[in-house]
Structure formats: C-alpha cells, structure tokens
Amino acid sequence: MDGTRARKRRPTRDPIVRTTVFLVTAILTAATGAGLLWGIATGRAAPARVTSATQPYGVGSPASISPSFSSNTSCSASACHGNGAVGRPGSEQSTWAASLGDKSDPHRRAYSVLFNAASQNIMRLLDAGLPAEKQKHAHENPLCLKCHALDEAKLFDHEVLSHHALSEGVSCDSCHGASAKWLSAHYESGWALLTSREKFEQYGFRPLKNLTARTLACASCHVGDADREVNHDLIAAGHPRLAFESARFHFAPQYLQHWSEKLPAKDFEVRAWYIGQWVNLRSAVALLESRARGVEEKPWPEFSEGSCYACHQSIGESKPRRFSPGSLDRAAGVIPWQTWYASLAKVLPAIHSSIVEGGPIPEEQVQDLLAPLAQLRVEMQKTRPNAAIVADLAGQARLRLDAWLSRLQEAEDRGAFRPTTRETGLEMGRQLVASALREDGATLRDSDWDFVAQHYLGLAAVYHAMGGASGSLAGWKPAIDRLQKSLAFEKGFNSPRDYRPDDAAVALKELQQILNTMRASR
C-alpha cells in the first residue's frame, strides 16, 4: 500500500459530510451493539463484527507499511505534543523527555544505558570467544538496539538510522508505530472515524488506547518476539531477566506517564493485569515458536524458557522443595517450562466472566484454547524436547491465542468489560487461590517461585485496584502482606535465596479463610 491510497482515505473536513458519516456510523454501531447484547442475552457466542480477524491488531508491524524514519522532533513541536507543560495534554513528548522529582520515563534512557559499565561488561562476556576485531559495543550491536532504540529493521524496512535518531532511545515511533504514514493524517478530524484496526493496518498506527494492542507493543520487547530476545546467554552475561507483568509495570512508582488513562483506576489495574496475562502468554509462545524453528542458529534447549530459580538456588537436604515427593506434577530433574508467563493459563478462563460481560467461556472453547498449551508443556518438560514438535505445538497455540486475543480486543473496543466491584474482586481472589492451592487447601500446586509470584501479582492487582488497605478488600491485607514477604528476595540477591514455599502456602491458606468469611458476611 502506498501514500496515494492513504491520501484518498484521508478524512474530509466538510461539516455536512462529517455529520452524515457520524450519523451513519452511530446507527451502525448502535445496531451492532444491540445485536451483540441480544446475542449475549440469549446465551449465544457474541456475533463478532470482525469474525474474520484471527489476529488482534497491533501484532508486529503491518506488512504493507514500510515508511521511512521521521525524528521525534516531528512530534515535539510546541503546537503538537511538545508544549512543555509536563504532565499536561499537548505536552506528551515533553513529559516523556522530562524528569519530575524521581520520576521519568525509562524508555528515554534505553539507548544511553548501552554505554554504562554493566552494558560494557555484558558485551565483554558475550563476545569473549570472538577475536578482538569482531567484538562489538552494545550501542553498535543490533541484538541490543532492537529493543534499546528504534528498531530499524522492523519499523523502517532496514533503513540505517543515524546515531542521533537512535539516541532518542525507545521514542514515539517505537510504540506508536512508524509515523511517516499517519503523521499528517492523525490530526485530521476524520482520523477519529477510522477503526483502530484500520489505523493499524492501513497507517501503521498502533491504537495504544486498546490495552491488548498496547500490551502487545510492550511485550514485543519486554517478553520478546521472533527477532528480539533476551536469551540465557544474555542473562548470564548480566542482562536482567525479563519478567514482564503489565499492571506492575504500569504502576511502577517512578514511571512518569505521558498520558492519562480514561478508565477508572480500579478497572484499569485489573484489566491491565488480565489482558497482560493473555498477551504475555501469546508473546511467550510466539517467542518459543521462533526459537524452536530457528534451532539451527539458536540454542536448544533455550534455558531462559525455563524457571530461573528451578536451577538457580542453593541445594541441599534442608531445602524443602526437593523433599516433598508429592508436591509437583512434573518429573524431578527437568526444567519447568515458562513458569512466569504460563502459570495462570488455566485460571484465566475461570476469571474471564468477572472481567468481561457475557458469562463464562464455554468449556469446549476453553479446552480448544488450552489443549495445545498443555501439550507444549509436556513436550518442553521432557528430558529431550523435540524442536520440530515444539515449533508445531507452539504454532497451534499461538494461532488459538491470537484468535482469542482478537475477541478480547473487540470486547474491549465495544465496551464489554465489566467494572471491578467487591463481588468480582472476591470471585477473582477465590479463583486465584484455588489455582495456587491444591484441593486440600493447604499445599501449593507448584512450589516454583514464579508460579507463586504470578498468583501473588494477580491477587495484588485486584487488592490494590479495590483500594488496598483502605478499600473494600482491606481484609486481605495480612494475607497479602505475608504472601509478599514469603516471595521477597533477601537484600543483595537477585534470586529467592532461602525461599520457603511453605510460608507462601500458609499465606494463601490464610487468604482462603479470609475469603470464606468475607463471602459469608456478604
């Protein structure tokens, strides 16, 4: 697709035409909404408007868009997003570039950190086996630049950018999409009439208001994708582990946001967590697929697919994990697969109806969605995971997750998400605790730190969304605090040094009892 066609679609400024278009759109939308509601009311699966969409918008870059780079100075004009009033609308770029007290946007420093001592040491270790002339600096290495600056290959069709352009770090185009095509269109009034999918597919603009699209953009670096990854070599060389969780990242205390959420905070936090779980799972599966397909060039098995602390722990007789024979479903000696991104896969469908209108997902649909994932776990937890089988299963899982995500995305766009209430919060809490504990209500289903931490983060998202210690779920506080304490790393460590899963089990059991009383007193 080229610029001519894009120009044809540029919205008109004629008020009559605009009004007509608005009315027609409004009628169509109302009719569709009514249809949807009727579908829901009659218990049928919602007749999706874009049933053909097997992929959510926001995945990768649209194949048809290969624009050239335009610097973020285009965004930072004072009449556009660079008005200089940090934190105010119209000053998005100014806010992104600013520091306010101890707050700032870390994406701004993504490139400059490539020059620090830690980055230099990472490269020293990564290239230790290479002759001196082949050793690279981090700021010259595409492996690093793909996520620490604008991705030339992905966004700009391999156009080589200047160091000046790269030095902006993860700037506007990185998340909002290569802007050359939509730059002059997006402030035209008709822009608003385009659907999000049109904006993405025809203009390469990522509609980040949609949390699915937004989290997909985040995950392409913070989880990884087909050509970006932080693998075990990079981590062993000193790069921090990627353990993305959307709600936690959004609410990072020192993150200076250059936008404000339209949603009430309580709804936003729970949705960010919930959608983030699905998106991250999808991204992790897609990453595994690309790793398994690329085994000729890439490590296999890739250790970063496994639970870090399954191996990275001190071992011995006094460590409780090894000496509870009935505590795990998997074989001893294998690395548990993807305990970070896939630990909640089974409980998410059970939580769905607390977050999205339309009742529970039909059981056969859940089965269809999760079956390849379960098979994938079995294969990955064999002592010899077969790359070809893994690639195939991961491909199947990704296709199903993509189809599911596009439905989730539509639901979000049509406003079919439920507000978070005390009741939905209690229900989510009950589901999460039931997923973490076995039927005996006392032992963990999996004592892996990641598994427990993911359950904690879900519970914490709900608890904080409802106002934390002063909200309607304040009764959770002692159990939530205890659970957090059981997971905290000892000072000076990057791993759970003397992790005691039994402490986590006690905290979850306590929460279960609290949930029972809260339900009873309702």
Added chain:
Amino acid sequence: MSARVVVPVAFLVLACLLWRAYAEAPPTIEPRGASPAAAKSPAPLGAQGCSATGCHGHPVANSLTSSPEDSCWRSASTHWQAVDPHRSAYAVLDSTLAKDIVTRLARGDSSWRSPHDSRCLACHTNPALASDDAAAAFGISKESLTRLRSEGVSCEACHGNASNWLVPHLQWNSPVARTADHASVGFAPLFDLGQRALACAGCHVGAPAHGDTPARDMNHDMIASGHPRLNFDFAEYQRRLPPHWLEKNGDPQAKEKWPSVQNTPGVESRAWLIGTIAKAEAASRLLADRAKRSRLEIAAAPWPEFSESNCYACHHNLLPESWRRADPSYLQGRNPGSASWQTLWPFQASIDLQRELPEWKGAASQKALNALLHTHRADASAVQSAATTLADEFRSARIALAAKNEAQSKQILLHLLKGDALSNTRPLDWDEAGQAYLAFLSYLRDGPDAARKLLESKHLTPLGESLRFVPGSSSPGLFEPRRIRDRFQQLRGELP
C-alpha cells in the same frame, strides 16, 4: 588348625614374600571388560564363599585397630563385615530416602517402581547381579539371587565373580606371574592402582553396560530426586575406606624402609594421579555412552544430560555483582549461558599440561570435545565419538602413569601443583578448587610429618574450611573464588 587350611595359607604367605622380593614396577593389566565377554560369565558364589575362618574370615582382624600387615588377608572378610560402608549398599535401598527418590522418579518415568530396580542395583550390590535376568543367567533361584544381592557391594562386586578363580587362587605362588594368573581366570587385578581406580569409578562415576552388567548411570533425574551427587576422588575415598588389604608396593625395600608400606612417600600422590586420570577416563566413557543411549528409540537417555555439567554452574543464588561475570577468562571461550562440562581438574581445555604431564597427549581431543559440549546444541553422535577418543587418551595416560613409581608420581604431582593449572589468572570455581585441594592434600600426606602438619594447619585446613558447605546445604552458598585463589597461591609459594 588342620593341614587343609595351613598348607594353602603357608603357600600364600610364601607367595606374598616371594613377590615382595621379586616384583618390579607395577605391571600393566589391560583391560578387564574391554575384551569380548568370556563365553560363559563366571558365576557368583557370594561373600560366604570367602568368609570361611580359614580363608578370609579369621575372627581376629588386627587391621581394625592398626595398619594392615602381611596377614591381613586372613581377616579381610571379617574386616569388611565390621567397618566397610559397601556392606550396607543394599540395605540403604530400604530407607525412606530411597523410597522417596523412586516416588519422585516415577513421576517422570512410570517404569520406576521400587528401589530394587536394576538401575539402582547396578551399584547397590554386585553389578553382575543387578540385571533382571540374573537368576536365569546364573541358574539360581530368585531367593538365592535376593540373598546374594543383599550382601551389598561385597567381595565379588570388586574382585569379580569367583567361580572361575576360587580354587586356582589358592594355588598361586609366584608374584611374578600375578598378572597372568589373575588374567587367566578373570580375577580383577585390583593390585594395579589404575585398574582398582577404574573398578571404583565403575560405580562412583558410572559405566556403560557390559556383558550381563547393566549401565551404571546415576543421572540428574536421580540427583534431583534426592540421590547424593557423586563426587569421586580416588585418593580421598581410599584414605577414608578402612583398608582390608596390604598395598602390594613396587619397592622391594619398602617394608624395611617404612614401618608400613602404606606410608611410602609418594603412595598418596600416586593414588591421586592415577585415580584422577581413571576418573576422567570413566567420565568420558560414561558421556560417550549417554550420548549413544540418548539416540535410542526406546528408553532414550536424557540429552543434554545435566549431571554432565558442573552442578554449581547453575545451582547458585544469583547476585547483582557475581564473580562469574567479573572475568571473561572464567568462561574459557564458552558462551556465558552454557554450562561447563565435567570439572576434571587439572584437565582444563584452556591449559596445556604438556610441560608438567608429558604422559598426557589428549589436549587436542579434550579441546574438540569441549568445543562440541559448549555449543548450545551438542550433537549426541559427534559427542559420542569425541568422548570415546578422549577416554582412550585418558586410558593411555593412565597406563603410562601406572608404570611410574611413587617417587616419580610425587614429582609429577608437584609439577602439576606448581604449574599453569593453578596459575593466578583465572578464578577457580568450587569443583576446580575442591579437586585442587584434594591434590594438595595427597601431596602433603606424602611429605615428612612435621612439615606436613605445619602446612596443613597454616594453609590447607583453612582452604578446606572455606570450601565447606553450610550444614544442611549441598551447595557452596556464597563462594568467594578470589580468597580461595589467594590461599592456593600462598600454598604454592611454600612448595619446594
């Protein structure tokens, strides 16, 4: 005492004395198990075949209270019964730990049912009895087999099944013919230190299947299920094992020069040197076998097999500032995220031992194997062939070193301790430091008592303490290689 007993006993004593008078450098015996299996496997007779009062079961075992002497063979069985840990090898299979291990193993592989599985028995009794078909193979009842197995790792586990040599060995009288005599009837030549170390390594490292003996393979699944890691060091294990034998030393004057030949200078160094090479040989053979079995259609072995790696390369807590990342030379050219293969100090791929150990010609083979293993996808078939080549190199070195006497061995070890394998340029990890520590220990044990005690208390004991695990832990916790390296340098400074 009846003549039936006295005559053979006198014969053997005489034989021993004669041998002591005539024997020269330790003979080379090659190799048990490598030749095609005998047409009919020798049958097991059990410990009771040895433990008659007139044979090896004399009720008075002086070796329990003092150094073994010439007549200690008479009470070897009594001694073994009283204090040898191998005796309880079978009984531990009934422990709670053993049952827990199998419960955990069964979760990944439903073929695991009980600790009396042949994969456990392969080392927890006489390996020749471990196979499920053993009763049929030896024409004995299931009950008899269980009784024989229940003796644990008894006489025949190490010396070989006795049916072919029980009678002949009573009649041997020439120490010169010792090697030939043993070989003629399949009596394990444990008097050869290299062969003895290989026999120990068969279980304490592992070994491929041969003849009726199943593979002895204690792998990562078993360790993760609770089995202790195998940390074999021949010299140290031998020091800890109360000996029921008298060392058949090559030096004819040894007996006169030293109160007990056990204390001949160089004995410990020689044991360490030969034992270390034998361990490396066994580890390479096991790796080749694992690579081979990983390609089987049915019951394939895991690949990569994690227990081939240095345990603490993965099993450590993570620190923001780790010594592992401080110095790229630690990696020795491998990718930072890969796990290094077996630590077989001083045989490191990056160190050329030609100067210190001319008998070692396998540096290139070792480099080739490491290059394969330190890529992220070690091709099992290539590894099998490279590991076999390396095992053969270790075997040649072992044979060459077994021909050295104690004084020569001590000199070789001294060169190793002073050489590049412990230079100041690269941080040592726990496995390397532990093995170098044991090498020093062996070397110092061969020195004069006063000097030894001084060096041990001044340097070696603190070094050992800093390598010790905190109680309840099976890993080094916060290991500080810089301090360890400094201590080694101080110790090296005191060497002649």
